Amino acid sequence: MQNLEDGSDAALLKRALAGEEPAFLTLYERLKAGIFRYAFYMTGSRSAADEVTQEVFLTLLKEGGSYREKRGEVGAFVFGIARNLVRRIERRERVYEPLPEEDVQDIPAGNFIEDRAGLANQMVRSQVTARVRAAIASLPDHYRQAVVLCDLCELPYEEAAGRLGCAVGTVRSRLNRAHRLLAQKLEPLRSRRTDIETTGTEGCLI
Amino acid sequence: MTCKEIRWYFEDHLRDAEVLAARGAVAEHAATCPDCSRFVAEQRELGRSLRELRESIGSVPQSINPSVLLNYRRHMADQNAPDRVSINGKFRPRLVWGFAALAAALLLIAGSVRHWRHAATDTALHATTGQPSTISVRETTKNTASGSRLRAFSLSATPRRVTPRPAAAPRVRPSAPGRTASWPVRTLRSLPEGFRSLMYCDELSCPQDMEMIRVQLPSSAMPRQLPGFMQTSGSVTADVLVGSDGIARGIRLEEIEF
Numbered sequence: 001m002q003n004l005e006d007g008s009d010a011a012l013l014k015r016a017l018a019g020e021e022p023a024f025l026t027l028y029e030r031l032k033a034g035i036f037r038y039a040f041y042m043t044g045s046r047s048a049a050d051e052v053t054q055e056v057f058l059t060l061l062k063e064g065g066s067y068r069e070k071r072g073e074v075g076a077f078v079f080g081i082a083r084n085l086v087r088r089i090e091r092r093e094r095v096y097e098p099l100p101e102e103d104v105q106d107i108p109a110g111n112f113i114e115d116r117a118g119l120a121n122q123m124v125r126s127q128v129t130a131r132v133r134a135a136i137a138s139l140p141d142h143y144r145q146a147v148v149l150c151d152l153c154e155l156p157y158e159e160a161a162g163r164l165g166c167a168v169g170t171v172r173s174r175l176n177r178a179h180r181l182l183a184q185k186l187e188p189l190r191s192r193r194t195d196i197e198t199t200g201t202e203g204c205l206i
Numbered sequence: 207m208t209c210k211e212i213r214w215y216f217e218d219h220l221r222d223a224e225v226l227a228a229r230g231a232v233a234e235h236a237a238t239c240p241d242c243s244r245f246v247a248e249q250r251e252l253g254r255s256l257r258e259l260r261e262s263i264g265s266v267p268q269s270i271n272p273s274v275l276l277n278y279r280r281h282m283a284d285q286n287a288p289d290r291v292s293i294n295g296k297f298r299p300r301l302v303w304g305f306a307a308l309a310a311a312l313l314l315i316a317g318s319v320r321h322w323r324h325a326a327t328d329t330a331l332h333a334t335t336g337q338p339s340t341i342s343v344r345e346t347t348k349n350t351a352s353g354s355r356l357r358a359f360s361l362s363a364t365p366r367r368v369t370p371r372p373a374a375a376p377r378v379r380p381s382a383p384g385r386t387a388s389w390p391v392r393t394l395r396s397l398p399e400g401f402r403s404l405m406y407c408d409e410l411s412c413p414q415d416m417e418m419i420r421v422q423l424p425s426s427a428m429p430r431q432l433p434g435f436m437q438t439s440g441s442v443t444a445d446v447l448v449g450s451d452g453i454a455r456g457i458r459l460e461e462i463e464f
Contacts, residue, residue, distance in 0.1 A: 016278075019282050019286075021275075021278065021279075021282075024278050025275070028271075028274060032266055032270075032274075033265075033266050036266045036267075037263060037266075040263055041259075041263075046267070050267065050269070050270050053266070053270055053274070054270055054273055054274055054277065057274050057277065057278070058274075058277045058281070061277070061278060061281045062281070125258055125262075126262075128255060128258055129255075129258055129259050129262045131255075132255040132256065132258070132259045133259060136259075147256075151220065151256045151260075152256065152259065152260055154260075172217070175217075176217055179217075179220065179249075179252060182252055183248045183249070183251075183252050186251065186252065186255060187248075
């Protein structure tokens with residue numbers, strides 16, 4: 001197993017395609033978090049992110065033979081698959097109206113009575129998260145990709161540029177523009193949060 | 207620190223915007239510059255929102271692990287199955303399509319060759335015999351639901367090798383219901399007895415059963431040049447032979463009412 005942990009993604013993929021299950025599992029453990037997070041931030045849905053993660057690995061098994069190490073990392077190859085799947089899901093889901101707050105984190109029932117302040121904070125936080133997610137979703141695709149990869153998936157600019165197939169400078173400028181747009185979209189939220197922070201949440205709860 | 211430096215600083219370190227905003231140099235400049243103060247507040251808020259969004263995702267659900275593993279095992283089992291079309295152990299759907307296309311092309315060629323050979327045999331038969339086939343005419347009578355009687359003539363061609371002989375006058379016998387009479391092709395170019403041809407009819411143009419329909423028409427609708435027919439103000443009853451293609455081939459006048 002130690003041998004597998006040290007191996008490169010490309011070597012693991014090769015061994016996985018040859019039928020070595022431990023190699024596949026190691027590769028899966030390395031890549032799944034990134035794929036899941038990317039799909040979740042892009043689609044805003046946990047179920048869609050589940051679907052994309054599973055499909056990505058299935059596609060990797062089918063198309064993995066066409067991967068060439070000299071053309072890029074396995075991570076970039078897998079990201080390409082994930083991006084196509086996300087686009088397909090977006091096209092499919094475009095005809096439906098999303099249910100509000102579909103994927104908001106569940107609040108444990110015990111907190112309702114025991115910790116009012118905590119509950120209020122969680123509610124505000126959920127609302128803020130939903131607003132930020134909506135603001136990101138409303139960005140043009142190339143800006144959204146930059147924000148998701150750099151700010152949310154926390155990839156370095158160079159790696160993000162490699163995944164998006166553009167120059168580092170392009171990623172920087174896209175990110176800069178996206179931040180300005182986001183700041184504009186979140187302006188109402190900022191003033192509201194400032195109000196809550198200064199006055200507290202008691203008034204809201206009564 | 208200048209306004210420009212502050213902007214560069216935040217562009218590259220948005221993830222740490224909350225910490226940066228509280229730093230001495232940034233705070234000092236922001237206190238004296240309203241634009242930068244607003245910018246720093248904006249960036250700090252954006253950094254905070256993005257951090258909260260990052261934290262909201264939690265961990266990757268473990269529920270997908272078994273299905274991914276199952277997919278892997280299924281894929282490997284499929285790949286190792288011997289009945290799949292594969293090269294070097296890899297399933298090739300294009301190969302399957304290629305085989306299918308090849309099989310279809312072979313079938314098409316075989317069909318064309320067979321058709322061509324069949325046509326060639328027929329031509330040779332015609333060429334050697336001169337009278338290659340006989341046509342049987344069967345006249346049947348059936349009662350329709352309305353009580354009127356319908357007589358149907360069925361023509362069927364039977365290929366036969368016939369020794370050429372000098373043309374003789376055809377022997378035409380009146381056909382009785384249910385009785386079959388055979389003529390060589392030449393004689394059959396004229397329709398059964400009593401019928402006048404409305405259009406050319408031989409084994410090629412009317413190879414299948416014909417149906418006889420009794421019609422009643424005003425005599426004015428009949429062509430004047432029909433031999434033995436005089437136009438009156440009454441009506442005409444006639445039997446019409448109609449081919450399977452719906453085209454009338456022959457007519458026989460039955461009754462003329464004045």
